[in-house]
Amino acid sequence: MDETWRLIECCHAFVYFVPETRDAYAEAGLTGFWRGYFASRAAALGTAPAEVVAAAFHNFAPRMVARAFPDVWHRSSPEAVLAARTAVADRALRRLAGDLIDGPAVAEAAALAGRAVEATPVAGRVLFAAHAALPRPDEPHLALWHAVTALREFRGDGHVAALLTAGLDGCEANVLAGALGLTPPAQRDHRGWTEEEWAAAAGRLRARGLLGDDGAPTPEGRAERETIEDVTDRLARPPLDALGPDGAALLTGLLRPLARAIVDGGGIPFPNAMAMPRPAASV
Numbered sequence: 001m002d003e004t005w006r007l008i009e010c011c012h013a014f015v016y017f018v019p020e021t022r023d024a025y026a027e028a029g030l031t032g033f034w035r036g037y038f039a040s041r042a043a044a045l046g047t048a049p050a051e052v053v054a055a056a057f058h059n060f061a062p063r064m065v066a067r068a069f070p071d072v073w074h075r076s077s078p079e080a081v082l083a084a085r086t087a088v089a090d091r092a093l094r095r096l097a098g099d100l101i102d103g104p105a106v107a108e109a110a111a112l113a114g115r116a117v118e119a120t121p122v123a124g125r126v127l128f129a130a131h132a133a134l135p136r137p138d139e140p141h142l143a144l145w146h147a148v149t150a151l152r153e154f155r156g157d158g159h160v161a162a163l164l165t166a167g168l169d170g171c172e173a174n175v176l177a178g179a180l181g182l183t184p185p186a187q188r189d190h191r192g193w194t195e196e197e198w199a200a201a202a203g204r205l206r207a208r209g210l211l212g213d214d215g216a217p218t219p220e221g222r223a224e225r226e227t228i229e230d231v232t233d234r235l236a237r238p239p240l241d242a243l244g245p246d247g248a249a250l251l252t253g254l255l256r257p258l259a260r261a262i263v264d265g266g267g268i269p270f271p272n273a274m275a276m277p278r279p280a281a282s283v
Helices: 003-016 020-027 033-045 050-057 062-068 071-075 078-102 104-119 126-132 140-165 170-179 187-191 195-207 219-235 237-264
Strands: none
Touching: 003 078, 003 140, 003 237, 020 033, 020 078, 033 050, 033 062, 033 071, 033 078, 033 126, 050 062, 062 071, 078 104, 078 140, 078 237, 104 140, 104 237, 126 140, 140 219, 140 237, 170 187, 170 195, 170 219, 219 237
């Protein structure tokens, strides 16, 4: 993951970890972290059933997704949940970034990121298409969050395609990432897989030569993960290519201060279940 995508992820993903989520989703009728997570990320798809959400998210155990759906849509609605998610972004950005969100850099970054979203084709990118189709907020900091959210899902859709191309199912992808130290020890619980499923996935990875008998990644396993990331980055190029080299570099520079404020304020933990590395020290 290159710097631009790390910054985009930082400027989006805090909404999964900040304490503002609890009250905002409770106000929308949802209690419990996972109801809020699944509903807020899937709400752009409408009242999609658990099977569709599990397919789009890929690395969660389907039964974990099924525990949240359709219960969340009996308790709330996609419209209410999307409004709550925007409220989370607003409240958290105001707390973490303060006056920074009212500065010209955020407005300029919002315009650039929005242009990238509008110029990017949606074919094969279900979560990106759903988020890109949502109304764009008027306030610059929320317009920026809306745009980086869509861009983040664009890269995520491509990452799923890269994992499928590599022949890794959701559980196997998690086991390999964990073996590489990219995710926390509790990743199996975070993604809802049983001990038996986790062990079976590790066995399949050993049979492919990606893990050793000690559970550590082999050189082939490390190379496979690097290939997956390279393919993901290649598939993620269209939005940045639409901005051109100068526009992409400008967006990167504009995102750095906001990402720094979010990370320094504890908005994202490291390591995390997304296997997202900490941005460079310069951020």
